[in-house]
Amino acid sequence: MIVVSSVHTSGSDVAILFADSIIAVIRNFEMVFSGQVGLSDSSFLIALSPSPPDPATYLAFANGKIAVTSVCFCSVSALIV
Numbered sequence: 001m002i003v004v005s006s007v008h009t010s011g012s013d014v015a016i017l018f019a020d021s022i023i024a025v026i027r028n029f030e031m032v033f034s035g036q037v038g039l040s041d042s043s044f045l046i047a048l049s050p051s052p053p054d055p056a057t058y059l060a061f062a063n064g065k066i067a068v069t070s071v072c073f074c075s076v077s078a079l080i081v
Contacts, residue, residue: 002017003057003059004016004017004057004058006066007061008061008062009061009062012030013025013026013028013029014061015059015061015066021056022045022047022048025044025045025046025066026043027042027043057069
C-alpha cells in the first residue's frame with residue numbers, strides 16, 4: 001500500500017513510500033511511463049532498516065535528498081547523485 005509519494009523539485013524523479021517502510025525511487029519517471037526506459041533501469045529501492053516502531057508517515061524529496069518521518073523517528077535516508 002502506498003502511504004505517500006513526492007516528485008523531486010526537478011520534476012523528473014519520484015519517490016514513493018510504502019506502508020512497509022520501503023521507498024521506491026524512479027528517476028526520469030516520465031520516460032519510464034512512456035516506455036522509453038525500463039523501470040528496472042531507472043529505479044531503486046531503499047528499505048528503512050531497522051523499521052521504526054511507528055510506520056513512516058511522511059516523505060519529502062528535494063535538493064537530491066529524501067527525508068522520511070514517523071511519529072517518533074526522523075531520518076534523511078538517501079542522496080540522489
